[in-house]
Amino acid sequence: MPLHRVCGVFAFLSLCLISITPHCHGGNILVFPIDGSHWINMKVLLEELHARGHSLTVIRASNSWYIPEKSPLYTSITLEIGVGMEDFFDVFLQEQMKALREEDSLLTLKLTKDFLFMISEAHSLWTGAVSKIFEDHNMTKTLTDSQYDLVLTDPAIGPGVVLAKYLKLPVVLNVRWIPSGEGHFVLAPSPLSYIPVPGSGLTDKMNFIQRVKNMLFYSIILFQQKFVVGPYYEALCDKYIEGGCDIITLLQEADIWLFRSDFVFDFPRPTMPNVVYIGGFQCKPAQPLPADLEDFVQSAGEHGVIIMTLGTLVNALPKDVADEIASVFAKLPQKVIWRHKGERPSTLGNNTLIVDWMPQKDLLGHPQTRVFVAHGGTNGVQEAIYHGVPVLGIPLFFDQYDNLLRLQERGAGKILQLADVNGKTFEEGIKELLHQDSYRENIQRMSRLHRDQPMAPMDQAVFWIEYVMRHKGAPHLRTEAYKMPWYSYYCVDVLLLLLTAVTVLLMSTVAVFR
Known part of the structure; x- marks a missing residue:
């Protein structure tokens, strides 16, 4: 059979197979x-x-x-x-x-x-x-x-x-x-x-x-x-x-x-x-930014962009802290995108864009993004790992310190306690993450490890639900261990039996010799 006819038959069969969708029972x-x-x-x-x-x-x-x-x-x-x-x-x-x-x-x-x-x-x-x-x-x-x-x-x-x-x-x-x-x-x-x-x-x-x-x-x-x-x-x-x-x-x-x-x-x-x-599981490749935001990001040139957000629950830091942070941002050559809904900081520089909302996933996945300043919520930390962006963390409550600690232990982030935030410490933290290559290298290594899976996390979740x-x-x-009383789970009853048996044996031996 001529080669072009073989190719045509193969293409037809492939099209038929693609068009046959597997039956899915909707739950x-x-x-x-x-x-x-x-x-x-x-x-x-x-x-x-x-x-x-x-x-x-x-x-x-x-x-x-x-x-x-x-x-x-x-x-x-x-x-x-x-x-x-x-x-x-x-x-x-x-x-x-x-x-x-x-x-x-x-x-x-x-x-x-x-x-x-x-x-x-x-x-x-x-x-x-x-x-x-x-x-x-x-x-x-x-x-x-x-x-x-x-x-x-x-x-x-x-x-x-x-x-x-x-x-x-x-x-x-x-x-x-x-x-x-x-x-x-x-x-x-x-x-x-x-x-x-x-x-x-x-x-x-x-x-x-x-x-x-x-x-x-x-x-x-x-x-x-x-x-x-x-x-x-x-x-x-x-x-x-x-x-x-x-x-x-x-x-x-x-x-x-x-x-x-x-x-x-x-x-x-x-x-x-x-x-x-x-x-x-919620992480996806970055989508294009809105035109005005893309223009702002590209205007940063070789210096790149810093993004900052404290999540959905925290609208603003205390005013004195916000002013200290804004003054540090104003001195940096990077452009800054900051989700901040409180009073506008008096020390805000021309390089800082204040927004009510930001496309966080898309900004983290943008090649211009250099550092992520965040509170350490699970979503933000996992998205930073997925996109390979080092994190300067300011934990506020719940599990945020623990999340950031795991990044810090792996050399992929740095924790700055809110009590310690001032112009000097914040500037040192930002510059450390910007200029020490190890932070970016470590979190990008974490990103490669995270992505190297046989099945995407979302597909795993849906598979197991189905x-x-x-x-x-x-x-x-499911283990049945939870149905056991605590003394059985930890074999306390077994240990007591064995100790009793050993004690009786020893006492019997002593009695025989006596």
């Missing part, structure tokens, strides 16, 4: 998300699930900050949960920054108390809202008749797993945070000798004093679970779940856990078969 998924920055990540996952033909129903609060009632992605169920937490949270953030700035121990203690109150109030509101679902027979019948394939929920607030238990549905958890800390600690062996507790500010290399500190932080987590969070869910389970339950057991019963982390970023540690690491739907759960991947 029916009930989603119980958390508002704020957690929703931003959940929405990325929902967009992908929707694009693959799945039907989504989202449970939201009537006073939600970010989750709209109407969306082309999903239908929604709106719950009344009483007063919102947004105003309280704004006040807390301002007080937190003041405490960090002034290093006021009394104010820090007050903030700790306020934070525990805020956490307690949030769980109280949501468990109360779920109680209304269980009391509304029409609502529960609607949920049951909808024949959902699974519940996709954020475990930082527990009602999603309680609802899944009530409806007897498989569960996929998205995000590694739980009501009392980090999910690994209730799921996998977690030796405190080398696994730092979130909030401790420690690495996986600890001396004796640091291990004592780590143990103390772990005791705080246990206190929070036992006395601050746990009672709300125990009361809810005792009333509505046959046989009762507790929030930790429900989390341990989850079929798949999507952890927004990976071991390029995190410290190595024991894990479990039903944990899927999807760190950076896996749970196909197989009606994944109990074969």
Whole structure:
């Protein structure tokens, strides 16, 4: 057969194969998300699930900050949960920054108390809202008749797993945070000798004093679970779940856990078969910038651009700090793009562009970007790793210091505490990241490691969600160790038996000789 005819037949067959799309059964998924920055990540996952033909129903609060009632992605169920937490949270953030700035121990203690109150109030509101679902027979019948394939929920607030238990549905958890800390600690062996507790500010290399500190932080987590969070869910389970339950057991019963982390970023540690690491799943190649922003970036020439943002929750730093930072930016040859919604700094230079919003992913992926000044939120840190941009971090609250510490330990970033921010320290930090090549080399190495995977993190996430739907759960991947009492888990009973046997043997031997 002539070569051109062979090529023609091959092209025709290839076209036929491409046109045959594989059959995809669209699942029916009930989603119980958390508002704020957690929703931003959940929405990325929902967009992908929707694009693959799945039907989504989202449970939201009537006073939600970010989750709209109407969306082309999903239908929604709106719950009344009483007063919102947004105003309280704004006040807390301002007080937190003041405490960090002034290093006021009394104010820090007050903030700790306020934070525990805020956490307690949030769980109280949501468990109360779920109680209304269980009391509304029409609502529960609607949920049951909808024949959902699974519940996709954020475990930082527990009602999603309680609802899944009530409806007897498989569960996929998205995000590694739980009501009392980090999910690994209730799921996998977690030796405190080398696994730092979130909030401790420690690495996986600890001396004796640091291990004592780590143990103390772990005791705080246990206190929070036992006395601050746990009672709300125990009361809810005792009333509505046959046989009762507790929030930790429900989390341990989850079929798949999507952890927004990976071991390029995190410290190595024991894990479990039903944990899927999807760190950076929201990251994508950079898209072209708007024309005006591209012109500004290109005007920087060989010096490049610095970008700064403190995330969605923090609009502005204290005025004196903002003025100090602006004065440093004004002296640099680089151009600066700064997301800042507070009072305009009086020391602002002509090289600095103040914006209300920025296309952060696209700017991080731009070849002109030299340094990322950030608060250390998980999204920003993972996007910086993906695009290979060194980070000057100013941590403010929650897990931000721990996130930045992992970059600093790998030589890919530098931490500057808010209490230490002034013109001199900020300028030194910026220039260190700009002029020491090791920072860029280290984070670009992390970027290469992160990207070198057999399957993209988003594809992994969707595969395992669909896996749970196909197989009606994944109990074969879940350890049954959580059903064991603590003395059996740690073999205390076995050790006591062996010690008793040895003692009896020794005493018998002594008795014979006597």
